[in-house]
Amino acid sequence: MASAATCLHATSSIQAQGSKHVFPLQMVSKGFSLDMQLRAKRKNFPASLKLHAVHASSSHSSIADPIEVPSNNNSGDSEKKSTEASLILIRHGESLWNEKNLFTGCVDVPLTKKGVEEAIQAGKRISNIPIDMIYTSSLIRAQMTAMLAISEHRRKKVPIIIHNENEQAQKWSQIYSEETKKQSIPVITAWQLNERMYGELQGLNKQETAELFGKEKVHEWRRSYDVPPPNGESLEMCAERAVAYFRDQIVPQLLAGKNVMIAAHGNSLRSIIMYLDKLTSQEVIDLELSTGIPMLYIFKNGMFVRRGSPIPPSEAGVYAYTRAAATQHLDGFSLKLRKLHHNCIFQCLD
Amino acid sequence: MASSVACLHAASSIQAQGFKGSSTGSPNKIGAFPLRMVLKGFSLDVPLPERKGNCPRSLNLHVVRSSSSQSSIADPIELPSNSNSTDSQKKSTEASLILIRHGESLWNEKNLFTGCVDVPLTKKGVEEAIEAGKRIRNIPIDMIYTSSLIRAQMTAMLVMSEHRRRKVPIIIHKETEEAQRWSQIYSEETKMQSIPVITAWQLNERMYGELQGLNKQETAELFGKEKVHEWRRSYDVPPPNGESLEMCAERSVTYFRDQIVPQLLAGKNVMIAAHGNSLRSIIMYLDKLTSQEVIKLELSTGIPMLYILKNGKFIRRGSPIAPSEAGVYAYSRV
Numbered sequence: 001m002a003s004a005a006t007c008l009h010a011t012s013s014i015q016a017q018g019s020k021h022v023f024p025l026q027m028v029s030k031g032f033s034l035d036m037q038l039r040a041k042r043k044n045f046p047a048s049l050k051l052h053a054v055h056a057s058s059s060h061s062s063i064a065d066p067i068e069v070p071s072n073n074n075s076g077d078s079e080k081k082s083t084e085a086s087l088i089l090i091r092h093g094e095s096l097w098n099e100k101n102l103f104t105g106c107v108d109v110p111l112t113k114k115g116v117e118e119a120i121q122a123g124k125r126i127s128n129i130p131i132d133m134i135y136t137s138s139l140i141r142a143q144m145t146a147m148l149a150i151s152e153h154r155r156k157k158v159p160i161i162i163h164n165e166n167e168q169a170q171k172w173s174q175i176y177s178e179e180t181k182k183q184s185i186p187v188i189t190a191w192q193l194n195e196r197m198y199g200e201l202q203g204l205n206k207q208e209t210a211e212l213f214g215k216e217k218v219h220e221w222r223r224s225y226d227v228p229p230p231n232g233e234s235l236e237m238c239a240e241r242a243v244a245y246f247r248d249q250i251v252p253q254l255l256a257g258k259n260v261m262i263a264a265h266g267n268s269l270r271s272i273i274m275y276l277d278k279l280t281s282q283e284v285i286d287l288e289l290s291t292g293i294p295m296l297y298i299f300k301n302g303m304f305v306r307r308g309s310p311i312p313p314s315e316a317g318v319y320a321y322t323r324a325a326a327t328q329h330l331d332g333f334s335l336k337l338r339k340l341h342h343n344c345i346f347q348c349l350d
Numbered sequence: 351m352a353s354s355v356a357c358l359h360a361a362s363s364i365q366a367q368g369f370k371g372s373s374t375g376s377p378n379k380i381g382a383f384p385l386r387m388v389l390k391g392f393s394l395d396v397p398l399p400e401r402k403g404n405c406p407r408s409l410n411l412h413v414v415r416s417s418s419s420q421s422s423i424a425d426p427i428e429l430p431s432n433s434n435s436t437d438s439q440k441k442s443t444e445a446s447l448i449l450i451r452h453g454e455s456l457w458n459e460k461n462l463f464t465g466c467v468d469v470p471l472t473k474k475g476v477e478e479a480i481e482a483g484k485r486i487r488n489i490p491i492d493m494i495y496t497s498s499l500i501r502a503q504m505t506a507m508l509v510m511s512e513h514r515r516r517k518v519p520i521i522i523h524k525e526t527e528e529a530q531r532w533s534q535i536y537s538e539e540t541k542m543q544s545i546p547v548i549t550a551w552q553l554n555e556r557m558y559g560e561l562q563g564l565n566k567q568e569t570a571e572l573f574g575k576e577k578v579h580e581w582r583r584s585y586d587v588p589p590p591n592g593e594s595l596e597m598c599a600e601r602s603v604t605y606f607r608d609q610i611v612p613q614l615l616a617g618k619n620v621m622i623a624a625h626g627n628s629l630r631s632i633i634m635y636l637d638k639l640t641s642q643e644v645i646k647l648e649l650s651t652g653i654p655m656l657y658i659l660k661n662g663k664f665i666r667r668g669s670p671i672a673p674s675e676a677g678v679y680a681y682s683r684v
Contacts, residue, residue: 096518102540106532108521108547110507138529140521144504147470158456161468161500165525169498169551172466175563180462187468191529203535 084300085254088126088261089269092145093118093292102205105198105232108139118292119145123152124312126294132258133186134159135250137193137265146187146263149294161187192245195265199232225281235285239271246272254299266291276304444660445614448486448621449629452505453478453652462565465558465592468499478652479505483512485670486654492618493546494519495610497553497625505652506547506623521547552605555625559592585641595645599631606632614659626651636664 093115097104111119122145131153136142143161150159163169175181201209201221209218221229228234242264253260262269266289274284276297289295296307453475457464471479482505491513496502503521510519523529535541561569561581569578581589588594602624613620622629626649634644636657649655656667 100518102537107535108523108533110510110519110521113511116508116511138523140503140507143500144507147500147504148476151470151473151476158460159470161470163468163498172551172554172557173468173562175467176560177462177563177565177568180563191532194532197532200536202533203537203540205537208537 083255083257083302084298085257086129086259087250087254087297087299087304088129088131088259089272089289089295089297090119090122090126090145090149090261090263091266091269091289091291091293092141092263093122095141100205102203103198103201103209105196105202106139106194107202109141111141111144115141115292116144116148119148120152121312122292122294123149125310126261126296127152127154127312129296129310130259131155131157131185131261133188133253134261134263135188135190135193136263137195137268138189138191139194139265142193142263142265143187143189145292146261149261149263150185155185157183157185159185159187161189188249190245190249192241193262193264193268196235196238196267197233198229200230201232223285225285235267235271236281238267239274239284242268242271243275246275277306443615443617443662444658445617446489446619447610447614447657447659447664448489448491448619449632449649449655449657450479450482450505450509450621450623451626451629451649451651451653452501452623453482455501457563460565462563463558463561463569465556465562466499466554467562469501471501471504475501475652476504476508479508480512482652482654483509486621486656487512487514489656489670490619491515491517491545491621493548493613494621494623495548495550495553496623497555497628498549498551499554499625502553502623502625503547503549506621509621509623509654510545515545517543517545519545519547521549548609550605550609552601553622553624553628556595556598556627557593558589560590561592583645585645595627595631596641598627599634599644602628602631603635606635611659615662629655637666 092111094112095104095109095115096112097107097109098115099112126149131150134146134150136146147159160173160175163173175184201218204212206218220227221232221234224234226234226236228237246262250260250262262272264272269289270284270287273279273287273289273295279287293309296310298305298307452471454472455464455469455475456472457467457469458475459472486509491510494506494510496506507519520535523533535544561578564572566578580587581592581594584594586594586596588597606622610620610622622632629649630644630647633639633647633649633655639647650669653669656670658665658667
């Protein structure tokens with residue numbers, strides 16, 4: 001296939017460049033996620049997005065416009081420097097309304113026991129990746145995911161939720177020991193990282209909505225990029241406020257060398273991925289981030305490089321992508337065609 | 351001991367009064383239960399008709415549970431007694447109130463003064479919440495109140511994840527108009543299947559001012575042991591820029607009285623997931639304790655404490671045991 005050839009070609013070119021994080025890059029014909037910096041322009045890729053396998057098979061470094069750092073760093077230096085930081089994205093797991101197949105949006109519904117388990121498992125996968133700051137939405141299912149994931153972390157630092165909602169909240173939550181502050185990981189909650197707001201569909205089930213609005217309309221709201229449900233957000237609107245927040249608040253932290261974890265929702269996270277990977281609106285609609293599986297990016301020299309999903313430390317290496325590992329955790333970064341996954345409709349609209 | 355005699359006496363008088371709960375074991379009914387004195391000092395569900403003057407001594411039992419309780423004549427909420435007390439059906443004058451103190455937090459583990467710093471639960475604290483949930487899984491809950499701190503909120507959610515109900519807890523957002531609008535539910539059916547969860551800073555832990563984040567040794571060095579002891583053990587002496595227990599009690603009891611009691615009066619079953627000091631302030635109100643008594647009171651973490659509001663009075667029922675054990679309310683000698 002042309003796309004595979006392109007990918008292979010890119011693979012060799014990466015190895016020639018001697019990127020410092022060398023890792024086995026075996027093309028798994030199942031289409032396991034490839035961590036490749038592809039310099040080719042995006043228009044070569046749409047074909048590869050149609051691989052039936054459930055992983056994104058293309059990625060490329062994004063030239064992130066406002067944040068490109070002048071390349072004055074020695075690329076042979078393997079020490080972590082201020083131009084390198086890790087970014088972990090975690091989509092929360094099953095919520096009580098997922099279970100009931102209700103449109104959730106910004107209704108603040110908690111995790112099921114399964115969702116709790118997913119968060120704990122996610123935490124095990126990233127237990128060795130340093131985290132200096134955590135961002136999450138204002139919804140409990142994302143916050144709990146962050147806290148449960150961090151409870152598995154080997155660090156000694158303690159996540160502390162920052163309260164800035166008013167002066168009293170700020171005053172009341174103050175820490176009076178410098179030593180303790182240094183041992184803290186600030187957790188910042190932001191409504192801008194909330195799930196896409198689903199307007200008048202919130203709380204309804206699939207059947208109700210079809211009856212109320214008609215199947216075609218509902219399909220359009222769910223599948224289009226820019227058509228919002230009544231009193232709700234389109235994916236475009238969600239992306240606008242999520243990416244603006246990411247760019248304005250989170251990227252400066254990464255630029256300063258802080259390792260960041262974002263625990264959020266299907267639509268807010270894929271909006272950010274759209275920004276990181278410079279996807280088109282068509283591509284982002286087909287994009288699905290698996291729940292409870294952390295997605296790691298490295299921010300280096302002003303560019304975002306997708307590293308894929310870390311496997312738990314008990315398995316061979318943190319970043320290994322061997323064929324065995326591929327069968328163990330298939331759900332890294334999913335480009336599923338809709339009809340393949342009967343649940344995905346509600347997952348991505350969570 | 352005189353106190354245990356008083357308690358035993360009260361125990362027999364309860365049986366004589368014949369609480370008319372249903373004994374069919376239906377989980378929704380507040381039923382009669384065996385009242386055996388567990389000498390280990392397990393919490394006793396004893397409405398004591400005597401004035402509290404007889405009871406202070408029993409509060410000194412070394413066991414960490416409050417060992418005396420009495421129905422409180424709750425002043426502003428006493429209802430005219432026109433309800434038929436032999437009616438075992440749940441009526442609007444009867445509602446259950448569950449208090450749960452969250453479990454171990456990451457700063458508990460490190461022995462740091464926490465106060466209102468928003469520190470999450472440890473794995474152990476998560477476990478405690480799940481265990482607490484198992485104990486109350488059959489007690490109906492219509493509304494949940496919690497503080498604005500994640501450790502209490504997580505405790506509430508984890509507790510509910512064990513609940514057998516079909517209803518889904520939904521956190522209410524009113525911080526801004528946008529938050530309210532964004533969190534709106536558009537299906538009446540779904541709303542009816544929801545348990546509103548209301549977060550309130552008034553239920554926060556006592557704010558510990560300049561001690562927040564310090565460990566015990568640091569504070570002793572900075573302020574002197576006696577001062578620290580006074581802040582921790584007195585009723586009305588606050589640490590610098592912090593709250594005394596009295597101040598904490600004032601804002602939490604006010605909130606309880608103004609916001610939560612009306613719900614109970616309307617027959618709503620309420621669960622409050624909060625903190626050591628805010629909860630014992632509420633218990634102080636429910637049981638009409640003195641400031642001396644409340645200082646000695648300790649609510650165990652992760653162990654739900656159940657009260658019934660009936661005919662305008664709060665009756666402490668104690669801690670429900672897990673359903674796998676004999677009965678929901680059994681207090682047998684182990």
